[in-house]
Amino acid sequence: MATPRLAFVLGTRPEIIKLSPLVRACLERAIPHVVVHTGQHYSESLDAVFFEQLELPTPTYDLGVGSDDHGEQTATMIRGIESVLEAERPAHVVVQGDTNSALAGAIAASKRDPSLAHVEAGLRSFDREMPEEINRVLVDHAADHCFAPTEESARLLAAEGIDGDRVRVTGNTIVDAVSQHRDLATEKSDVLAEHDLEPGAFYLLTAHRAENVDDPERFAGILEGVGAFATRTDREVVYPIHPRARETLAAFELSVPEPIRLVDPLDFLDFLTLERHARLAVTDSGGVQEEACILGTPCVTVRDSTERPETVDIGANRLVGTEPSAIVAGAEAMVDRPGTWSNPFGDGDAADRILDALL
CATH class of the missing domain: 3.40.50.2000 (Glycogen Phosphorylase B;)
Structure with missing residues (x-):
């Protein structure tokens, strides 16, 4: 070689x-x-x-x-x-x-x-x-x-x-990845049928960061806020839960509101399909903030700061922290927002630009 x-x-x-x-x-x-x-x-x-x-x-x-x-x-x-x-x-x-x-x-x-x-x-x-x-x-x-x-x-x-x-x-390679994998996801993923989900009729939750799931007050606040908004709007929340987060749920003896359905971790193609078809994404993940923005899915971020401020600046994302009332208010403001914003992360050619610069 x-x-x-x-x-x-x-x-x-x-x-x-x-x-x-x-x-x-x-x-x-x-x-x-x-x-x-x-x-x-x-x-x-x-x-x-x-x-x-x-x-x-x-x-x-x-x-x-x-x-x-x-x-x-x-x-x-x-x-x-x-x-x-x-x-x-x-x-x-x-x-x-x-x-x-x-x-x-x-x-x-x-x-x-x-x-x-x-x-x-x-x-x-x-x-x-x-x-x-x-x-x-x-x-x-x-x-x-x-x-x-x-x-x-x-x-x-x-x-x-x-x-x-x-x-x-160079732009962000996540745009390249979403564009390359969107077709693969359409071809390979049956996640909507497997979980009996209708496009646009459910919310998606991810929470995995240590500062959230290792803190019982913050974790409980996320679950309460998301659950309250889902109850108010009569929609289900799908939460692919990381094993560590599931363990802390049990350790803190936290109750999961009825509208939140816990599912096992998903592979990327299944998760991309859920992101694409969710009415709203609630997350503490930087990657989900980007992906939801690219896919045109409104996003609410349950953190106190974000390294993806561009998503907030263009109206694709709202930073709300973990207080239940703030989560509900942020979700209400975002849920019906049309995903017509301009993608700030580039045109999907970042990988070639990076290789050209190196080689």
């Missing part, structure tokens, strides 16, 4: 989804590359199956790191990634987003010869209590190539003193 020009380091579902257009473009353009899966998400049901379903090759390396404290997990990843870089000697290491996998890939690359490319650079929530905020800042400042999804992200990088020669606005 030829020496890889690119090494992709990933370990979570959002990274798989957002780097999949780059991996596909490498395959189409016959660009030698390797994919290093850290195993940060270690449940087969949560991410390994994505490669098969999204019709991507099995990762070249699977480090199988799994769950641990932040320091132990990141250190184990760095050791594994360094071994791969020593064996493969790629020209560029590509990381995405704000996870411990991205941070580990950035540290390993910055200590060795490859240049470091950060996909989705320049996002800021300005909440330094979030581990992800620290990760994304550190990766941006280590990176040789900061691929910003929007002009606002590029402006934030400039404000932090990052040289403009290192920054390029």
